Amino acid sequence: MSHRGKILTAMISVGVLGVIGLCGATGWLFWRQSIESETAYSGGLAAQLGERTGRIMLGIRDMLAGFDRLAEKPCSPVHLEVLKRASVSRPYVRGIGYWHADQRLCGIGFLPNAGIRPRHADRIYPNGVIAWWPSPQTQVGGVQMFLMRYGDYDVAIDPNLLLDAGLPRHREAALWVEGLRLATIPTGAQLPAPDKLPLGVMLDRIHGLVLSHFAENSILPIDVVAQEPMIDFWTRHASILLLGTILGLLLAVGWIDVILRLSQRELNPATQLRRAIRHGRICVQYQPVVELQTRRCVGAEALARWQREDGEWISPAVFIPLAERAGLIRDITLAVMKIVIGDLRRIFDEAGPVSINLNLSRDDLLDDRTGLELAACLQRSDLPTAAIKLEITERSLVNSDTARILIHDLRDRGHDIAIDDFGTGYSSLSYLQSFELDLLKIDKTFVDAIETGAATSQVIVHVIEMAKSLRLKLVAEGVETLAQVAWLARHGVDYGQGYLFSRPLPLCDFIAYHQANGHGRNA
Secondary structure (H helix, E strand, C coil): CCCCHHHHHHHHHHHHHHHHHHHHHHHHHHHHHHHHHHHHHHHHHHHHHHEEEEEEEHHHHHHHHHHHCCCCCCCHHHHHHHHHHHHHHCEEEEEEEEEECCCCEEECCCCCCCCCCCCCCCCCCCCCCCECCCCCCEEECCCEEEEECCCEEEECCCCCHHCCCCCCCEEEEEEECCCCEEEEEEECCCCHHHHHHHEEEEEEECCEEEEEEEEEECCEEEEEEEEEHHHHHHCCCCHHHHHHHHHHHHHHHHHHHHHHHHHHHHHCCHHHHHHHHHHHEEEEEEEEEEECCCCCEEEEEEEEEECCCCCCCEEEHHHHHHHHHHHCCHHHHHHHHHHHHHHHHHHHEEECCCEEEEEECCCHHHCHHHHHHHHHHHHHCCCCHHHEEEEEEHCCCCCHHHHHHHHHHHHCCCCCCCEEEEEECCCHHHHHHCCCEEEEEEHHHHCCCCCCCHHHHHHHHHEEEEEHHHCCCCEHHHHHHHHHHHHHCCCCCCCECCCCCCCCHHHHHHHHHHHHCCCCCCC
């Protein structure tokens, strides 16, 4: 897979995972918010029913305790009237009785005169409450009563009326006391036992239900379980979930925008070039420079090459202008310079002394950073300064004192200075005279026009004469035919480079070429 493909795949994967993560996290947060809201709602229903039942039990206990403090004579008309009024105000109370020891002496309500007499109490609590669970022994009129006794009085309670809170039909609830189901709404409703449910709200997605569980233990240990269809949950919390969906989508869009921007940056050629420089993927090839009279290799021009991670070679015509626009050209110069000096040590050891031409950019002439680094590298490698010649394109020459001083200093250190691609810029004889130069390289466009009758065919003659007047040696670029060699040599051009002699070569091939074609005089 290409580097671009790897980046795209990675970015798409990160984007998809990020969207899933953001949507999932947002959905979970708003889901929890809905659950908490539901706890206050459905949990509130269970709590409402449970707290109501707890208050009823506490009220009954207090009512029975109050009867024990009555001043009226037990079983007198006044006494019975008091019991009756207490019963009427409590619809769930079906009867109240006065007991002396194990004898029911009187009472009111719908119970037999002798009262309900189960054999044994189901619970005797430390707070003095005695309870009998609903059973066939407590049944009156088809209803199994819940009996509670406190002091000398007992009360029969219809447990079904304890949960009568006006629930809608689609909502169901059940009441348990000490794990015994006392009542359900509607009658016969089947709800999970409280010991099967945690406290709070939970969702039963299989059955499409929202369940809630409440428990308290004031007078008696009470549990209430309520349930409703899940559609009611969605209806109540639609606004919250819609808000969560919108926020999740906005976050996803924002995340995708970030990923797209990162992708564009990562796929941007300048970013890739910067990474290539940082990771040493800029390499160098050497195009031999040949003495035209003897055909001997006397040096080479170092040419930067960029091979991307996927193996694709990028043309210098593409990445050099890119580097100039992105402010990376000086980094490329330094990278090439370090490679060349490292290679020169090997060339010297295997093929003898030779000079390599290193290209400088316009930015390299703004200060002496490149020159100082070059001097340091040559010193560390124990190489002569003359082993590096510096090429400056005609377009890179800037009419400034800084550039002139730098070029002068570089020549003083022992570097020959060549003006490259001459004839493609705007230089004039007077302009070139203001710089200290050693060589002039004739651009390929003029070499191609030799003896063709083209308008530019005569320009090369004037270029040669101008160089001679400035005492500059000449190097012709782009030489491809023997006729061109003959013409150039006849007109006094010293050196040439081009495909006729050799294409740009990797280091090992250049060493072999140089060994095979002699050393000659250095250009």
